[in-house]
Every structure is written in C-alpha cells, then in structure tokens.
Amino acid sequence: MPGQATHGAIVQFEHVSKSYDPAATRGKNIPGAVNDLSLTVPAGKICILVGPSGCGKTTSLKMVNRLIEPTSGRITIDGVDIATRELTELRRSIGYVIQQVGLFPHQTIGDNVATVPRLLGWPKARLRARSEELLSIVGLDPAKYRDRFPSQLSGGERQRVGVARALAADPPIMLMDEPFGAVDPIVRDRLQNEFLRLQETIAKTILFVTHDIDEAIKMGDLVAVFQTGGILAQFGTPLDILAAPASAFVARFVGQDRGLKRLSLLRVSDVDLRPAVTARPGDSAEDARRRALDDPDRYLLLIDPSNRSLGWIAHGDIPNEGTLSEAMANPVSPLVNKRTTLKDALSMMLDADVQTGIVVDSSGAVQGLITIDSIARKMRDGEHAPAFDLAELDPNDELEALGGPDAPANEPLEAGVPLP
Amino acid sequence: MIPGRPLIDFGWIAGHLGVIAERILQHLQLTILPLLVGIVISLVLAIWAVRQPRVYGPITLVTGLLYTIPSLAAFAIIIPIFGLTLIAALIPLTTYTLLILVRSFTAGFGAVPSEVLEAAEGMGYTRRQRLVRVELPLAVPLMIAGVRLASVTTIGLATIVAVLGNSFGGLGQLITEGIQNLFPTEYILGAVLSVVLAFAADFLFVRFERLVTPWVHARAGSN
Numbered sequence: 001m002p003g004q005a006t007h008g009a010i011v012q013f014e015h016v017s018k019s020y021d022p023a024a025t026r027g028k029n030i031p032g033a034v035n036d037l038s039l040t041v042p043a044g045k046i047c048i049l050v051g052p053s054g055c056g057k058t059t060s061l062k063m064v065n066r067l068i069e070p071t072s073g074r075i076t077i078d079g080v081d082i083a084t085r086e087l088t089e090l091r092r093s094i095g096y097v098i099q100q101v102g103l104f105p106h107q108t109i110g111d112n113v114a115t116v117p118r119l120l121g122w123p124k125a126r127l128r129a130r131s132e133e134l135l136s137i138v139g140l141d142p143a144k145y146r147d148r149f150p151s152q153l154s155g156g157e158r159q160r161v162g163v164a165r166a167l168a169a170d171p172p173i174m175l176m177d178e179p180f181g182a183v184d185p186i187v188r189d190r191l192q193n194e195f196l197r198l199q200e201t202i203a204k205t206i207l208f209v210t211h212d213i214d215e216a217i218k219m220g221d222l223v224a225v226f227q228t229g230g231i232l233a234q235f236g237t238p239l240d241i242l243a244a245p246a247s248a249f250v251a252r253f254v255g256q257d258r259g260l261k262r263l264s265l266l267r268v269s270d271v272d273l274r275p276a277v278t279a280r281p282g283d284s285a286e287d288a289r290r291r292a293l294d295d296p297d298r299y300l301l302l303i304d305p306s307n308r309s310l311g312w313i314a315h316g317d318i319p320n321e322g323t324l325s326e327a328m329a330n331p332v333s334p335l336v337n338k339r340t341t342l343k344d345a346l347s348m349m350l351d352a353d354v355q356t357g358i359v360v361d362s363s364g365a366v367q368g369l370i371t372i373d374s375i376a377r378k379m380r381d382g383e384h385a386p387a388f389d390l391a392e393l394d395p396n397d398e399l400e401a402l403g404g405p406d407a408p409a410n411e412p413l414e415a416g417v418p419l420p
Numbered sequence: 421m422i423p424g425r426p427l428i429d430f431g432w433i434a435g436h437l438g439v440i441a442e443r444i445l446q447h448l449q450l451t452i453l454p455l456l457v458g459i460v461i462s463l464v465l466a467i468w469a470v471r472q473p474r475v476y477g478p479i480t481l482v483t484g485l486l487y488t489i490p491s492l493a494a495f496a497i498i499i500p501i502f503g504l505t506l507i508a509a510l511i512p513l514t515t516y517t518l519l520i521l522v523r524s525f526t527a528g529f530g531a532v533p534s535e536v537l538e539a540a541e542g543m544g545y546t547r548r549q550r551l552v553r554v555e556l557p558l559a560v561p562l563m564i565a566g567v568r569l570a571s572v573t574t575i576g577l578a579t580i581v582a583v584l585g586n587s588f589g590g591l592g593q594l595i596t597e598g599i600q601n602l603f604p605t606e607y608i609l610g611a612v613l614s615v616v617l618a619f620a621a622d623f624l625f626v627r628f629e630r631l632v633t634p635w636v637h638a639r640a641g642s643n
Contacts, residue, residue: 062542065542088544088546089544091541091543091544092543096539096543098535098539098542100535101535101539102537102538102540103536104536104539105536105558105635106635107635116544149634149638150635151635175542
C-alpha cells in the first residue's frame with residue numbers, strides 16, 4: 001500500500017435531515033433523527049461524530065453509504081451528489097467498520113479481508129496478495145491468521161480484521177461505527193493508537209461514531225458534537241471544543257474535567273520554555289554564584305559536555321571559591337521532551353514534588369525548562385469566555401448515556417523520558 | 421407364526437437377496453425423490469418468508485395442515501386422481517417433508533447474525549449476492565438439521581406406500597407380505613432394514629454437515 005494508496009475525499013453534508021414517521025415506527029428500535037445537518041469533512045481528516053444515544057450520529061454516518069436515505073438535503077463526495085451514484089458501486093468505494101465487526105463466520109480471515117476486491121472482480125492471485133498485505137498492516141501474521149475462521153480469533157483480533165477488510169479496496173473514505181466499542185479498555189487503547197499511526201500513512205477521510213467523549217478527543221482531527229434531536233451542537237477541533245464549549249449541553253457533555261482533558265491534548269512544544277542558567281563541572285564557583293542570580297528561582301543547572309543535565313545547584317549551596325563538581329548537583333527534576341503531553345509533564349513534576357521540568361531533545365541535551373506556572377498560564381490563555389450562562393451548568397445533572405464520567409482514562413500517546 | 425419354525429429363517433433371507441436389494445433401492449427412491457422436491461419447494465417458500473415475514477404464518481399453517489392429514493387418508497384422496505402410480509406415492513411423502521423443512525430453513529435464515537447482514541449490505545453486496553454467498557451458507561447448519569429429521573421421517577412413512585402396490589413398494593412391501601403370510605422373517609427384516617436405513621441417513625447427514633460447514637467446528641484445535 002505505501003506510495004500507491006488513494007487518499008481521502010471531501011465529504012459534505014448540505015442541509016441533511018432525516019425524520020421518521022412516529023406512527024410507522026412505533027415500538028421499533030428506531031435510529032435517531034437528523035435535523036438540518038451541514039458539515040464538511042476535509043480530505044484525509046478524522047471527523048468524530050459524538051453524542052448521547054439517539055442523537056442521530058449513527059444515522060448521519062449511514063446516510064453516507066446510503067444504508068439510510070435522507071428525507072431532505074444532500075451529501076456529496078468530492079462534489080458529486082451520492083444520490084446520483086449507483087448504490088453498490090458507491091458502497092464498494094467506502095470502507096465500513098461496525099462495532100460487532102460483522103465478519104463472515106463461514107469464510108476464512110483471508111477471504112473476509114478480500115471481500116470487496118472479490119466483489120470488484122479482482123483476479124485470485126491479486127486477492128490473496130492483497131489480503132496478506134492488509135493482515136500485515138493491521139499487525140496480524142498472514143501465515144498464522146489467513147486460514148483461520150473468525151470464531152478462532154479474540155475480539156481485538158477480529159476488530160483488526162474488520163479494519164483490514166474495510167481498507168481492502170483502498171477506498172478514499174472510511175465509515176467507522178463505534179469500531180472499538182466492543183473490546184476491553186486496554187485493547188481499545190492499543191487499537192486506537194495503532195489506528196492513529198496507520199492513518200498517518202493512509203490519510204483516509206474518516207467518519208467515526210462514538211459515544212465516548214474521551215475517544216472523540218483522542219481520535220479526532222475534528223469533532224462534531226450532536227445533541228438529542230439530531231442537532232449539531234458544535235463542530236470544531238477537540239481543543240476548540242474543550243476550550244470554548246458552544247453551549248451548556250456541550251460543556252456538560254465534555255465533562256467537568258475538560259481542563260484536564262485539554263492538558264492531555266497539549267504538548268510541551270505548545271508552551272513557551274524558559275531558558276536554563278547552566279554551568280559545567282570545573283567552572284569557577286565564584287562566577288557561578290553570580291550567574292545563578294539570573295535565574296528567577298536562583299538555581300543553576302549543571303550540564304555535562306554533551307549538554308545533558310546533571311542536576312540543580314541552589315544559589316545558596318554554591319561555595320564561595322573553588323570549582324563546581326558533579327557531586328553538588330541534585331537531579332530531582334523530571335526530564336520531558338517536546339512531544340510529552342502537558343498532562344504527563346505536570347504529573348511527573350507533581351510526583352517528583354518540584355516546580356520545574358527539564359525539556360531535553362532526543363539525545364538528552366537540555367533545551368529549556370517548563371514550569372507548573374507556565375502550564376497554568378497556557379491553560380488560562382486558551383480558555384475563552386463561555387458563550388452561555390454558566391448558571392445553566394448544574395453539577396448534579398444526570399450524565400447517563402454520555403459515556404464521559406465512567407469512560408476509562410486514555411493512556412498518554414507518549415510518556416516522558418524516564419529519569420536518569 | 422407357525423409353531424416349530426424359527427423366528428428368523430436365514431435360509432429364506434439367503435435365497436431372496438435379490439428381492440431384498442430391490443426393495444431397499446425402491447425405498448431409497450421413495451425417500452430421496454420426495455426429499456429433493458421438498459427441499460426445492462421449502463427453499464423457495466423459506467426465502468419468500470424471509471423477504472416478506474407476513475407470509476410466514478400462512479405458509480406454516482398450510483404445511484402444518486398438510487402434515488396432519490393421516491397418510492392412509494392422503495392416499496385415499498390421491499389414488500382416484502393418479503391411480504396406483506409412483507407419482508401418487510411421492511406426492512404425500514413430499515408434502516409431509518414441507519412442514520419440517522420450511523421451519524428449519526426459515527430458522528436457518530433467521531439465525532444469520534444481523535451485523536453480518538449489515539456488513540454485507542454496507543460493503544456493496546447486491547441482494548442476490550448476499551443471499552447466495554452469505555445467507556445461504558450460514559443457514560446451512562440448521563437446514564441440514566431439518567433435512568436429517570425429514571429424511572428419518574420419510575424413511576418411516578415410506579413403508580406405508582406398500583398399500584399402492586408391488587412395483588415400487590420398498591421395504592413396506594416386505595412388512596405387508598410378511599404379515600399377510602404370517603412369516604415373521606420377512607416383516608422383521610423389513611422393519612429392521614427400515615430402521616438401519618434411517619440410522620444410516622442420519623449418520624451421513626451428520627458427516628456431510630461437518631464437511632460443508634468447517635467453520636462451525638473450527639473453534640477448538642488450532643487456536
């Protein structure tokens with residue numbers, strides 16, 4: 001696939017509505033209605049549709065491959081109205097992944113993966129090569145898995161096969177309906193991370209339904225928050241939505257801990273670093289004492305010839321004469337890198353009971369300092385005035401079906417550099 | 421039974437192997453033909469019922485009614501129309517399979533998981549492709565269970581066909597003649613062979629099912 005993959009297409013909803021006749025659907029498990037949805041998903045982006053059950057997010061998704069036809073409005077892919085396209089041809093050009101996976105129990109894993117290419121009439125040898133390639137891409141050894149049946153796989157393995165099957169004919173668009181909802185939290189986290197890594201190379205346009213706000217924030221380039229009645233409550237980047245919820249509903253849905261959630265989206269590189277006042281073993285103590293006063297906290301950072309941190313020396317601990325030595329340094333501060341999330345950086349500082357973290361590059365060379373103050377400042381700057389009356393927010397509101405409070409915390413994508 | 425003669429006269433059996441073999445072949449004919457026709461009719465009815473669930477009730481009602489007609493009465497109705505022919509024998513044997521087969525076939529289609537159907541539709545299967553490549557293969561285990569039951573029932577019922585005459589009467593002919601002649605060897609042999617045929621058919625279908633549905637039995641072992 002590398003090099004020859006078809007990248008994403010633009011998916012656009014234009015005033016799309018779907019209503020159900022309450023008389024005709026009484027007593028049935030009806031999907032949620034959709035009310036005048038207009039939304040553009042740029043090519044190659046992951047757009048998460050999130051909201052409580054019955055909010056129309058799954059209905060919106062299924063209108064893209066026309067499993068559900070809209071009552072009014074239109075949906076275009078790269079400008080072409082999908083209603084004008086032949087139904088099976090349209091569906092074969094869109095990858096589809098559902099929560100229960102829906103693998104064909106009577107077919108081997110290899111045959112399952114090759115489903116759409118087989119419908120498209122690819123020759124046998126190419127089908128086989130393609131399904132083996134895809135199994136490798138999703139991390140399943142083709143020799144081991146190709147001839148097994150779905151019942152012989154674990155839930156996580158089945159879900160990987162589901163993703164491989166959706167990618168088989170290299171579609172520009174993928175629709176994913178709670179794809180990781182049926183696996184346990186640890187497997188889900190791993191599948192999410194693997195999928196994000198995969199998306200970096202395949203760059204498909206992905207519409208992804210979930211009820212879990214944490215998954216939405218983690219996976220989405222863009223997040224569309226739906227509220228009951230099929231109304232789009234807010235559409236924006238995860239940071240925008242956390243920093244400035246557009247309504248009391250969105251604020252409640254993203255949860256009271258939205259500040260903490262933002263911390264896990266922001267990285268050390270998003271904060272202005274403070275320069276460290278540095279010295280090396282063997283430097284004159286007298287000179288070092290004077291220079292330590294330049295640091296707001298009056299600490300000197302001792303570094304080795306490769307600019308790697310050896311530890312702190314407080315101004316008061318620097319002798320009046322002689323030279324600095326490594327034994328004077330106290331290596332208490334955690335080391336982080338620019339990709340470390342602010343949540344992890346903060347946590348490491350709290351664990352070490354210090355105010356400052358040392359930012360290093362991949363070789364360990366010191367690049368600057370990050371402080372608890374600078375993180376707090378960053379969080380304040382990003383916060384916008386709420387566009388709704390905060391008094392509407394009742395902390396005792398029922399949050400059932402929102403998925404937020406009891407959803408598992410996401411593992412950080414990348415932990416900080418361990419302490420030396 | 422005539423006193424002094426053994427219950428089973430092996431000499432008679434040895435002397436009549438040709439006749440016995442012929443009766444077995446006739447019996448197979450009386451079993452296989454109604455089953456084949458019954459399978460075709462039931463498949464059509466079951467697919468109809470799956471597509472239009474409201475016809476399922478009427479279909480089971482009619483096939484149920486057919487099933488309740490006593491077999492001798494059925495022949496009484498049919499003989500005036502078709503005479504003492506093979507066709508007259510096959511018609512009731514066929515209709516008796518329908519109730520079991522239609523029910524098991526619809527159950528087979530109904531057992532296909534809804535997420536599998538949704539995935540197939542979402543990936544761009546046409547309706548016919550979905551039926552032939554997904555629904556039918558997945559319905560096979562329950563369909564074969566129905567065919568097993570229908571075959572055992574038909575093998576038993578086919579012994580009645582002896583009332584229609586000698587030329588295609590099957591094992592029932594041995595039983596009737598044995599009773600008429602007060603010759604236990606013959607009717608016991610007819611009954612035993614009928615039971616053996618039923619067991620053999622059942623065994624064959626079990627093996628056949630394992631052969632064509634490897635995924636059902638794949639769980640254990642290679643994992």
